[in-house]
Amino acid sequence: MRSKKKITRTPDRSAQPQYKNRALSVNRYRNSSSSPDGSDPVGRRTRQTHAASVRSFARFVVQWGGFVVVVLVLVANTLLTSARARVVVSGDSAIQLRSQEDYQKSVADAFSTSIFHRSKFLLRPAAFEQYVVDSLPEISHATAVVPLAGTKLQVNLVIPEVIARLKHDAAVGIVGSNGVLLAGAVSRDVERAYLELPTLVLDPAIPVEPGERFMTATDIQLVTLLQEEFDGSTTYRPLIKQISYSVVARAITVEFIGTGLQAKLTTERDAREQVGALVATWRQLRRSGSELKVAEYIDVRVDGRVFVR
Numbered sequence: 001m002r003s004k005k006k007i008t009r010t011p012d013r014s015a016q017p018q019y020k021n022r023a024l025s026v027n028r029y030r031n032s033s034s035s036p037d038g039s040d041p042v043g044r045r046t047r048q049t050h051a052a053s054v055r056s057f058a059r060f061v062v063q064w065g066g067f068v069v070v071v072l073v074l075v076a077n078t079l080l081t082s083a084r085a086r087v088v089v090s091g092d093s094a095i096q097l098r099s100q101e102d103y104q105k106s107v108a109d110a111f112s113t114s115i116f117h118r119s120k121f122l123l124r125p126a127a128f129e130q131y132v133v134d135s136l137p138e139i140s141h142a143t144a145v146v147p148l149a150g151t152k153l154q155v156n157l158v159i160p161e162v163i164a165r166l167k168h169d170a171a172v173g174i175v176g177s178n179g180v181l182l183a184g185a186v187s188r189d190v191e192r193a194y195l196e197l198p199t200l201v202l203d204p205a206i207p208v209e210p211g212e213r214f215m216t217a218t219d220i221q222l223v224t225l226l227q228e229e230f231d232g233s234t235t236y237r238p239l240i241k242q243i244s245y246s247v248v249a250r251a252i253t254v255e256f257i258g259t260g261l262q263a264k265l266t267t268e269r270d271a272r273e274q275v276g277a278l279v280a281t282w283r284q285l286r287r288s289g290s291e292l293k294v295a296e297y298i299d300v301r302v303d304g305r306v307f308v309r
Helices: 019-032 041-077 100-111 125-135 188-193 217-229 271-288
Strands: 082-089 141-145 152-159 162-168 171-176 181-183 199-202 240-246 251-256 262-266 297-299
Touching (some): 217 271
Parallel strands (some): 199 240
Antiparallel strands (some): 162 171
Protein backbone atom coordinates (compact mmCIF):
# COMPACT_ATOMS: atom_id res chain seq x y z
CA MET A 1 0.00 0.00 0.00
CA ARG A 2 1.40 3.24 -1.07
CA SER A 3 1.98 5.90 1.60
CA LYS A 4 0.73 9.43 1.10
CA LYS A 5 3.38 12.17 0.97
CA LYS A 6 2.54 15.37 2.78
CA ILE A 7 2.95 18.36 0.53
CA THR A 8 3.83 21.69 2.17
CA ARG A 9 3.06 24.82 0.21
CA THR A 10 5.12 28.03 0.62
CA PRO A 11 2.96 31.13 0.59
CA ASP A 12 3.61 33.61 -2.19
CA ARG A 13 4.43 36.92 -0.51
CA SER A 14 3.94 38.86 -3.70
CA ALA A 15 0.36 37.84 -3.76
CA GLN A 16 -0.42 39.42 -0.39
CA PRO A 17 -2.86 42.34 -0.45
CA GLN A 18 -1.44 45.83 -1.22
CA TYR A 19 -3.07 47.46 1.74
CA LYS A 20 -0.47 45.95 4.00
CA ASN A 21 2.23 47.78 2.07
CA ARG A 22 0.28 50.99 2.43
CA ALA A 23 -0.09 50.52 6.17
CA LEU A 24 3.63 49.92 6.38
CA SER A 25 4.30 53.17 4.54
CA VAL A 26 2.03 55.08 6.88
CA ASN A 27 3.72 53.58 9.89
CA ARG A 28 7.11 54.50 8.49
CA TYR A 29 5.92 58.15 7.97
CA ARG A 30 4.59 58.28 11.46
CA ASN A 31 7.79 56.83 12.82
CA SER A 32 9.85 59.35 10.86
CA SER A 33 7.74 62.36 12.01
CA SER A 34 7.65 61.40 15.64
CA SER A 35 10.26 62.15 18.19
CA PRO A 36 11.66 59.44 20.45
CA ASP A 37 9.62 60.72 23.37
CA GLY A 38 6.38 60.47 21.40
CA SER A 39 5.74 64.23 21.03
CA ASP A 40 4.61 66.01 17.85
CA PRO A 41 7.49 68.07 16.29
CA VAL A 42 5.14 69.89 13.89
CA GLY A 43 3.04 71.23 16.74
CA ARG A 44 6.18 72.12 18.64
CA ARG A 45 7.49 74.12 15.70
CA THR A 46 4.13 75.92 15.46
CA ARG A 47 4.26 76.82 19.14
CA GLN A 48 7.83 78.00 18.80
CA THR A 49 6.88 80.23 15.85
CA HIS A 50 3.99 81.73 17.82
CA ALA A 51 6.22 82.39 20.82
CA ALA A 52 8.77 84.08 18.59
CA SER A 53 6.05 86.30 17.14
CA VAL A 54 4.90 87.31 20.62
CA ARG A 55 8.46 88.12 21.64
CA SER A 56 8.95 90.17 18.48
CA PHE A 57 5.76 92.14 19.15
CA ALA A 58 6.82 92.71 22.75
CA ARG A 59 10.15 94.08 21.59
CA PHE A 60 8.33 96.41 19.20
CA VAL A 61 6.09 97.67 21.99
CA VAL A 62 9.09 98.23 24.26
CA GLN A 63 11.02 100.06 21.54
CA TRP A 64 8.22 102.19 20.08
CA GLY A 65 5.50 102.22 22.74
CA GLY A 66 7.11 105.01 24.72
CA PHE A 67 7.54 107.10 21.61
CA VAL A 68 3.88 106.63 20.67
CA VAL A 69 2.77 107.62 24.20
CA VAL A 70 4.92 110.75 24.09
CA VAL A 71 3.47 111.71 20.70
CA LEU A 72 -0.09 111.23 21.96
CA VAL A 73 0.62 113.32 25.06
CA LEU A 74 2.12 116.12 22.96
CA VAL A 75 -0.85 116.13 20.59
CA ALA A 76 -3.29 116.20 23.51
CA ASN A 77 -1.34 119.05 25.11
CA THR A 78 -1.91 121.26 22.06
CA LEU A 79 -5.67 121.18 22.60
CA LEU A 80 -7.77 123.43 24.84
CA THR A 81 -10.85 121.95 26.45
CA SER A 82 -12.34 125.00 28.19
CA ALA A 83 -11.77 128.59 29.30
CA ARG A 84 -11.75 129.91 32.86
CA ALA A 85 -12.48 133.53 33.81
CA ARG A 86 -10.38 135.35 36.39
CA VAL A 87 -11.66 138.81 37.35
CA VAL A 88 -9.19 141.49 38.41
CA VAL A 89 -10.80 144.60 39.96
CA SER A 90 -8.68 147.76 40.05
CA GLY A 91 -8.89 150.29 42.86
CA ASP A 92 -9.48 149.99 46.59
CA SER A 93 -13.03 148.62 46.56
CA ALA A 94 -13.05 145.22 44.89
CA ILE A 95 -16.65 145.27 43.72
CA GLN A 96 -17.67 143.09 40.79
CA LEU A 97 -20.59 144.39 38.79
CA ARG A 98 -21.64 140.85 37.90
CA SER A 99 -21.44 137.48 39.56
CA GLN A 100 -18.55 135.14 38.87
CA GLU A 101 -20.97 132.84 37.06
CA ASP A 102 -21.92 135.64 34.64
CA TYR A 103 -18.29 136.36 33.82
CA GLN A 104 -17.59 132.66 33.39
CA LYS A 105 -20.55 132.27 31.04
CA SER A 106 -19.40 135.21 28.89
CA VAL A 107 -15.91 133.74 28.59
CA ALA A 108 -17.30 130.27 27.82
CA ASP A 109 -19.57 131.70 25.12
CA ALA A 110 -16.64 133.50 23.53
CA PHE A 111 -14.57 130.31 23.69
CA SER A 112 -17.27 128.31 21.89
CA THR A 113 -17.66 130.76 18.99
CA SER A 114 -14.89 129.13 16.94
CA ILE A 115 -13.32 125.68 16.74
CA PHE A 116 -9.94 127.38 16.35
CA HIS A 117 -10.16 128.48 19.98
CA ARG A 118 -9.59 124.85 20.98
CA SER A 119 -6.09 124.76 19.55
CA LYS A 120 -3.11 126.47 21.14
CA PHE A 121 -1.58 126.99 17.71
CA LEU A 122 -4.71 128.25 15.93
CA LEU A 123 -6.04 130.49 18.71
CA ARG A 124 -5.84 134.19 17.85
CA PRO A 125 -5.60 135.87 21.27
CA ALA A 126 -6.20 139.44 20.05
CA ALA A 127 -9.48 138.59 18.30
CA PHE A 128 -10.64 136.41 21.19
CA GLU A 129 -9.84 139.09 23.77
CA GLN A 130 -11.65 141.78 21.79
CA TYR A 131 -14.73 139.56 21.56
CA VAL A 132 -14.75 139.22 25.34
CA VAL A 133 -14.31 142.98 25.89
CA ASP A 134 -17.17 143.76 23.50
CA SER A 135 -19.50 141.44 25.41
CA LEU A 136 -18.64 142.97 28.82
CA PRO A 137 -18.82 146.80 28.84
CA GLU A 138 -17.17 147.12 32.26
CA ILE A 139 -14.03 145.28 31.18
CA SER A 140 -11.17 147.56 30.16
CA HIS A 141 -9.17 144.73 28.66
CA ALA A 142 -8.91 140.96 28.68
CA THR A 143 -5.84 138.77 28.51
CA ALA A 144 -5.91 135.17 27.30
CA VAL A 145 -3.20 133.10 29.02
CA VAL A 146 -2.41 129.88 27.14
CA PRO A 147 -1.07 127.22 29.54
CA LEU A 148 2.13 125.38 28.67
CA ALA A 149 1.11 122.04 30.16
CA GLY A 150 -2.61 122.35 30.86
CA THR A 151 -5.69 122.33 28.66
CA LYS A 152 -7.70 125.16 30.26
CA LEU A 153 -7.41 128.65 28.84
CA GLN A 154 -7.27 131.31 31.54
CA VAL A 155 -8.82 134.67 30.69
CA ASN A 156 -7.97 137.61 32.95
CA LEU A 157 -10.72 140.23 32.97
CA VAL A 158 -9.66 143.66 34.22
CA ILE A 159 -12.27 146.03 35.61
CA PRO A 160 -10.89 149.60 35.77
CA GLU A 161 -11.03 151.74 38.86
CA VAL A 162 -14.30 153.61 39.33
CA ILE A 163 -13.80 157.40 39.50
CA ALA A 164 -17.34 158.76 39.64
CA ARG A 165 -21.03 157.99 39.72
CA LEU A 166 -22.89 159.16 36.63
CA LYS A 167 -26.37 160.52 37.23
CA HIS A 168 -28.52 160.20 34.15
CA ASP A 169 -32.11 159.32 33.28
CA ALA A 170 -33.10 159.01 36.95
CA ALA A 171 -30.52 156.25 37.34
CA VAL A 172 -27.04 156.03 38.72
CA GLY A 173 -24.26 154.49 36.69
CA ILE A 174 -20.54 154.28 37.29
CA VAL A 175 -17.65 155.65 35.26
CA GLY A 176 -14.29 153.93 35.02
CA SER A 177 -10.82 155.41 34.93
CA ASN A 178 -10.77 154.64 31.21
CA GLY A 179 -13.58 157.16 30.56
CA VAL A 180 -16.12 154.44 29.82
CA LEU A 181 -19.57 154.10 31.33
CA LEU A 182 -19.09 150.73 33.00
CA ALA A 183 -22.74 150.28 33.90
CA GLY A 184 -25.79 152.37 33.13
CA ALA A 185 -27.64 151.31 36.27
CA VAL A 186 -26.18 149.50 39.24
CA SER A 187 -27.62 147.70 42.22
CA ARG A 188 -28.04 149.29 45.64
CA ASP A 189 -25.06 147.37 46.98
CA VAL A 190 -22.76 148.60 44.22
CA GLU A 191 -24.06 152.17 44.56
CA ARG A 192 -23.40 152.13 48.32
CA ALA A 193 -19.86 150.92 47.69
CA TYR A 194 -19.13 154.11 45.73
CA LEU A 195 -21.03 156.68 47.83
CA GLU A 196 -17.81 158.54 48.64
CA LEU A 197 -17.18 159.24 44.97
CA PRO A 198 -18.51 162.48 43.46
CA THR A 199 -21.55 162.53 41.25
CA LEU A 200 -20.89 163.32 37.60
CA VAL A 201 -23.60 165.16 35.68
CA LEU A 202 -23.46 165.73 31.92
CA ASP A 203 -24.48 169.22 30.85
CA PRO A 204 -26.47 169.10 28.67
CA ALA A 205 -27.68 165.59 29.32
CA ILE A 206 -26.64 163.36 26.47
CA PRO A 207 -27.41 159.64 26.13
CA VAL A 208 -24.49 157.39 27.01
CA GLU A 209 -24.64 153.65 26.58
CA PRO A 210 -22.76 151.15 28.76
CA GLY A 211 -19.39 150.43 27.22
CA GLU A 212 -19.26 153.82 25.51
CA ARG A 213 -16.23 156.04 26.08
CA PHE A 214 -17.42 159.62 26.58
CA MET A 215 -14.41 161.06 28.46
CA THR A 216 -10.94 161.59 27.05
CA ALA A 217 -7.66 160.90 28.85
CA THR A 218 -7.35 164.64 29.60
CA ASP A 219 -10.85 164.72 31.13
CA ILE A 220 -10.04 161.72 33.30
CA GLN A 221 -6.75 163.23 34.46
CA LEU A 222 -8.46 166.45 35.59
CA VAL A 223 -11.27 164.66 37.43
CA THR A 224 -8.85 162.24 39.12
CA LEU A 225 -6.50 165.04 40.19
CA LEU A 226 -9.39 167.03 41.67
CA GLN A 227 -10.38 164.04 43.82
CA GLU A 228 -6.81 163.53 44.98
CA GLU A 229 -6.31 167.15 46.04
CA PHE A 230 -9.76 167.82 47.50
CA ASP A 231 -9.88 164.90 49.89
CA GLY A 232 -11.33 166.65 52.96
CA SER A 233 -8.01 166.63 54.81
CA THR A 234 -8.07 170.42 55.52
CA THR A 235 -10.57 173.26 55.47
CA TYR A 236 -9.30 174.46 52.12
CA ARG A 237 -9.50 170.96 50.62
CA PRO A 238 -13.22 170.12 51.03
CA LEU A 239 -14.68 166.97 49.54
CA ILE A 240 -16.25 167.16 46.12
CA LYS A 241 -20.00 166.83 45.96
CA GLN A 242 -20.72 167.03 42.25
CA ILE A 243 -18.93 167.60 38.96
CA SER A 244 -20.87 169.05 36.05
CA TYR A 245 -19.14 168.17 32.82
CA SER A 246 -19.88 169.95 29.55
CA VAL A 247 -18.71 167.68 26.77
CA VAL A 248 -19.23 170.36 24.11
CA ALA A 249 -17.62 173.30 25.92
CA ARG A 250 -14.90 171.11 27.46
CA ALA A 251 -15.60 172.76 30.81
CA ILE A 252 -15.97 171.40 34.34
CA THR A 253 -17.87 172.99 37.22
CA VAL A 254 -17.15 171.57 40.67
CA GLU A 255 -19.45 171.78 43.72
CA PHE A 256 -18.07 171.06 47.19
CA ILE A 257 -19.58 169.64 50.36
CA GLY A 258 -20.32 172.16 53.10
CA THR A 259 -19.92 175.30 51.00
CA GLY A 260 -21.69 177.10 48.20
CA LEU A 261 -18.42 177.94 46.50
CA GLN A 262 -17.87 176.45 43.07
CA ALA A 263 -14.81 176.05 40.87
CA LYS A 264 -14.59 176.33 37.10
CA LEU A 265 -11.92 174.50 35.15
CA THR A 266 -11.31 173.43 31.56
CA THR A 267 -9.97 170.24 30.05
CA GLU A 268 -8.06 172.25 27.44
CA ARG A 269 -5.40 173.45 29.90
CA ASP A 270 -2.87 171.61 32.03
CA ALA A 271 -4.69 169.88 34.87
CA ARG A 272 -1.97 170.32 37.50
CA GLU A 273 -1.63 174.05 36.92
CA GLN A 274 -5.38 174.58 37.28
CA VAL A 275 -5.82 172.39 40.35
CA GLY A 276 -2.71 173.90 41.99
CA ALA A 277 -4.02 177.43 41.42
CA LEU A 278 -7.41 176.42 42.81
CA VAL A 279 -5.92 174.98 46.02
CA ALA A 280 -3.66 178.02 46.51
CA THR A 281 -6.56 180.45 46.00
CA TRP A 282 -8.80 178.57 48.40
CA ARG A 283 -6.07 178.50 51.05
CA GLN A 284 -5.57 182.25 50.69
CA LEU A 285 -9.28 182.92 51.02
CA ARG A 286 -9.47 180.75 54.15
CA ARG A 287 -6.56 182.49 55.82
CA SER A 288 -7.86 185.97 55.05
CA GLY A 289 -11.41 185.12 56.07
CA SER A 290 -12.68 186.33 52.72
CA GLU A 291 -14.40 183.08 51.71
CA LEU A 292 -17.79 184.24 52.91
CA LYS A 293 -17.59 187.25 50.64
CA VAL A 294 -17.17 185.02 47.59
CA ALA A 295 -20.60 184.87 46.04
CA GLU A 296 -20.24 182.28 43.34
CA TYR A 297 -17.03 180.69 42.04
CA ILE A 298 -13.27 180.55 41.50
CA ASP A 299 -12.32 180.47 37.82
CA VAL A 300 -8.88 179.08 36.87
CA ARG A 301 -9.53 178.48 33.19
CA VAL A 302 -7.28 181.32 31.97
CA ASP A 303 -3.57 180.63 31.88
CA GLY A 304 -1.71 182.52 34.62
CA ARG A 305 -4.81 184.21 36.04
CA VAL A 306 -7.45 183.41 38.65
CA PHE A 307 -10.87 185.05 38.71
CA VAL A 308 -12.87 185.14 41.94
CA ARG A 309 -16.49 186.18 41.68
